[in-house]
Amino acid sequence: xxxxxxxxxxRGLPVGDRALLLEVDTGEAAQALHAELLRRAGAGxxxxxxxxxxxxxxxLLDGVADPRRLAAEVARWEIPPLTGGDGDTVEVPVRYDGxxxxxxxxxxxVAPQEVARxxxxxxxxxxxxxxxxxFCYLTGLPDxxxxxxxxxxxxxxxxxxxxxxxxxxxVYPRSSPGGWQLIGTTxxxxxxxxxxPAALLSPGTRVRFVPERTAGAARTxxxxxxxxx
Amino acid sequence: xxxxxxxxxxxxxxxxxQDLGRAGHAHLGVPRSGALDEPALxxxxxxxxxxxxxxxxxxxxxxxxxxxxxxxxxxVTGAPCPVTVDGRPAAWGAPVRVPAGALVEAGAATxxxxxxxxxxxxxxxxxxxxxxxxxxLSGLGPAPLADGAVLRLGAPYGPAxxxxxxxCPGPPRxxxxxxxxxPRQDWFTPRALxxxxxxxxxxxxxxxxxxxxxxxxxxxRARDGELPSEGMVLGALQVPPDGRPVLFLxxxxxxxxxxxxxxxxxxxxxxxxxxxxxxxxxxxxxxVR
Numbered sequence: 001x002x003x004x005x006x007x008x009x010x011r012g013l014p015v016g017d018r019a020l021l022l023e024v025d026t027g028e029a030a031q032a033l034h035a036e037l038l039r040r041a042g043a044g045x046x047x048x049x050x051x052x053x054x055x056x057x058x059x060l061l062d063g064v065a066d067p068r069r070l071a072a073e074v075a076r077w078e079i080p081p082l083t084g085g086d087g088d089t090v091e092v093p094v095r096y097d098g099x100x101x102x103x104x105x106x107x108x109x110v111a112p113q114e115v116a117r118x119x120x121x122x123x124x125x126x127x128x129x130x131x132x133x134x135f136c137y138l139t140g141l142p143d144x145x146x147x148x149x150x151x152x153x154x155x156x157x158x159x160x161x162x163x164x165x166x167x168x169x170x171v172y173p174r175s176s177p178g179g180w181q182l183i184g185t186t187x188x189x190x191x192x193x194x195x196x197p198a199a200l201l202s203p204g205t206r207v208r209f210v211p212e213r214t215a216g217a218a219r220t221x222x223x224x225x226x227x228x229x
Numbered sequence: 230x231x232x233x234x235x236x237x238x239x240x241x242x243x244x245x246x247q248d249l250g251r252a253g254h255a256h257l258g259v260p261r262s263g264a265l266d267e268p269a270l271x272x273x274x275x276x277x278x279x280x281x282x283x284x285x286x287x288x289x290x291x292x293x294x295x296x297x298x299x300x301x302x303x304x305v306t307g308a309p310c311p312v313t314v315d316g317r318p319a320a321w322g323a324p325v326r327v328p329a330g331a332l333v334e335a336g337a338a339t340x341x342x343x344x345x346x347x348x349x350x351x352x353x354x355x356x357x358x359x360x361x362x363x364x365x366l367s368g369l370g371p372a373p374l375a376d377g378a379v380l381r382l383g384a385p386y387g388p389a390x391x392x393x394x395x396x397c398p399g400p401p402r403x404x405x406x407x408x409x410x411x412p413r414q415d416w417f418t419p420r421a422l423x424x425x426x427x428x429x430x431x432x433x434x435x436x437x438x439x440x441x442x443x444x445x446x447x448x449x450r451a452r453d454g455e456l457p458s459e460g461m462v463l464g465a466l467q468v469p470p471d472g473r474p475v476l477f478l479x480x481x482x483x484x485x486x487x488x489x490x491x492x493x494x495x496x497x498x499x500x501x502x503x504x505x506x507x508x509x510x511x512x513x514x515x516x517v518r
Contacts, residue, residue, distance in 0.1 A: 013412035016492030019462045021412045051255040053460030055484050060460025062255065129258040130458060130484030133367050137458075193357045193369065199257045 010079070012071025015060065020067035022059045022074060027139060027167065031127055032082045034059050034203060054128040054203045056137075082125075089206040092171065094120065094162050096211060098182035100150070104164060107147050115183060116211050118145065124169060124207040129199070134173035134191025136201045141167065153179030160186045162209065169209075184209075232298040233353065233382045238332060239294040240374040245363035245438075246354045247345075248284040254358055255483040261463060262364040263479050265438060265502035266343050269307035273347035276304035276324045278389035283351030284361040286374070288344045290505075293374060294334035295346075301327050301382065302349040302389045308341030308503060323394040341503040350383035365438050366480040404432065404504045406476070406493045408466055408514040413456065413488035417468070421448040425474070425490065426514050433473075434506035439482075440467075440475040441501050443510060447472025448490065458484045464493040466512075474512075476501055 010033060013021040024030050034054040040046040047070055050063025064070055096116035105112040124140035141164075149165045154177065157163070161172045163180035170180060173190035186209075190200050201207060237244075247270060250263020264270035264287055271281040286293060292310050297303075303325050305312045312319045313334045319325045327333055335344050354361040354371040363370040374380075414422060430445035448468050461467065461484060465477040469487045476493055478501070491514055493501065504510065 014409075015412050015462050015489070016409045016464060017494060019492070021459060050252055051460075053255045053483060055459040056457030058457075058459040060255075060462070062460070062462050063252075128458070128484065129256060130482065131258060133254075133257055133259045133369065135258055198358065203256055 010074050010077070012067070012074055014067045014071065015062075018064060018067065019060060019062040020064050020070055020074075022061065022071075023057060025057070027056055027127055028082065029079075030054060030057050030059060031125065031139070031204070032079050034128075035082060036077065036079045037061070038204065055130070056128070089123075089208055090201060091208050091210045092162075092186050092188045092200075093212045094184040094186050094209045096120075096184040098161065098163070098184045100163075100181040101183050104147055104181050104183055108145060119169070119183065120209045120211050122209075124209070126201050126203050126205040126207065127168070128203050129201075132173055132176060132191075134199050134201070135170060136190075136203075136205075138169040138201075138207055139167055141169065143167075147181055149179040150181060153177055157182065158185070160188070160190075162186055232329075233350070233384075234298050234379050235348075235382060236296045236298075237293070237374045237376055237378040237380070238296050239292075239334070240376050240378070241288050241291040241293040243289040243365075244293040244374040245287050245365070246284050246352050246371045246374075246380075247287040247362045248351075248360055249282040250362050250479060251358045251360035251364075251369075255460065258367070258483050259358060259369065260364050260366050260480045260483060262360065262362040262370065262438075264345065264362075265479055266307050266345065266499040268499055269343070269345045270347070272322075272395055273304045273306040273345040274351070275390065276306070276322075276392060276395060277302045277347050277349040278324075278386055279347060279349060279351050280386065283347070283383075283386075284354060285345050285347035285352060288335055288338075288346065290342055291337050292335035292344060293346065294332060296330070296332050297327060297348075297382075298329060299382065300329045302385075303327050303333055304347050305335050305344055306347075306395075307344040308338035310338045310344050311336040320394060322396075324389050324392060338505075340505070342505055343502055348382050349385040349389060353381040353383040362479075364480050366482060401500055401504065401508075403509045403511070404500060405511050405513055406497050406501060408491035408493055408512045410491040410514050410516050411489075414490050416450055416452055416456070416488035417490055418449045418451045421450070421472075422490075422514065424448060425512050428511075430474075430510040430512070432504045432506050432508040432510055436506065438478055438480040440477050441504070443474050443476070445473070445510075448474060450488075456486050456488050458486045461485045461489065462492060464495055464498055465489045466491045466493060478502060 157178035433442035
């Protein structure tokens with residue numbers, strides 16, 4: 001939703017005395033707002049904040065001296081729409097071998113191998129992270145490719161699972177319970193605290209999933225152990 | 230004499246290494262973590278001559294015991310508890326000089342939940358994203374202490390200050406927490422907001438470092454449906470579908486999809502972290518200034 005002049009409307013909701021939740025109407029507007037906040041923080045024109053936490057329709061600014069004043073200021077900003085080309089693209093190698101691949105193909109009305117072609121042909125962008133360190137919510141699939149969560153969550157989803165839920169694609173950084181539809185597996189290491197940065201992906205990162213050549217059932221289970229992105 | 234290790238003789242219910250946590254990584258899904266009773270950690274460190282943010286041990290209800298291989302200055306703060314050195318009573322809330330080889334024990338809390346055991350030089354665990362804190366939600370930082378584990382102390386920073394004892398606030402018998410309403414108070418009925426202001430709640434035994442759970446009246450929602458995930462702050466009072474508010478503490482998830490009816494200011498969270506299960510709890514909501 002946009003205002004009469006075509007710019008996104010930003011509502012500022014104070015969160016306690018030291019934080020501000022900026023709310024917009026769409027996920028795309030939230031990503032554009034987040035990009036603008038990072039740009040201003042980098043340029044030194046944003047008041048000091050401890051955390052900038054994007055999410056589905058919001059960006060949280062935590063550790064703000066005067067949330068009300070900042071809310072009034074943000075309401076006056078013009079927020080440029082997201083541009084396609086900026087920033088590096090991280091390539092994540094994937095074997096499209098997930099146990100829910102057939103179910104997703106059925107939901108999409110395509111053959112299973114088409115799921116790999118469509119998914120790997122999409123440019124994704126990290127909208128936000130959460131749930132676990134290094135778990136990112138990637139957008140990019142069009143509305144008609146959105147899928148529901150599994151009716152019954154799995155008690156254990158293996159690390160490296162590439163999964164879909166709602167409008168998002170995600171990669172499980174470590175084994176955990178989860179209800180997303182599993183379409184593939186990657187050997188990329190999403191989170192490694194011995195590495196700097198620890199997170200392979202962070203909000204705003206562009207991502208492409210690259211199908212790995214697999215010779216049918218003959219693929220070697222230990223191929224490509226290192227992070228290859 | 231130069232051996233900086235110490236051995237865990239009795240780990241207690243849950244003893245973790247804590248410093249001031251790892252702020253600044255919430256956008257990656259990393260909780261802040263850090264000592265739940267931060268003033269108590271800072272005090273313990275001052276008493277032994279450390280910078281206030283050095284790492285110490287945070288115990289839960291039952292204390293812990295460690296055997297030191299080097300002589301050390303030790304201070305126990307937070308929840309009051311009997312302190313002993315080789316079985317002999319020693320001061321709580323004061324620096325205690327302990328010889329090499331001594332067994333230092335913080336006993337069960339007489340009231341309150343979390344005691345802080347600081348050593349001169351601090352606990353020398355590996356830093357993860359700038360902090361030595363154990364984060365029980367995401368598993369970052371050193372593992373919780375286990376019987377027989379061996380940890381290390383850092384080099385002492387300098388002479389401990391000359392002090393006999395420091396005054397510490399005792400944990401409250403009844404917990405009254407101010408709540409700044411919002412950002413999602415409009416997800417609740419007017420009656421729910423009255424219930425929040427007047428209801429008698431209790432601290433649930435299911436509370437942990439992630440959140441203080443409450444028992445008592447449920448807060449009724451004014452609207453159904455799911456809130457898209459949004460960023461969560463320390464002190465957020467989040468209301469899950471059962472209507473019973475959960476107060477987010479240091480290891481809270483960084484995003485969440487249940488509405489936050491209000492936020493408890495950080496200065497009141499140490500008292501919340503010291504409230505034992507069953508403690509009477511009231512909320513004092515106010516609208517944002």
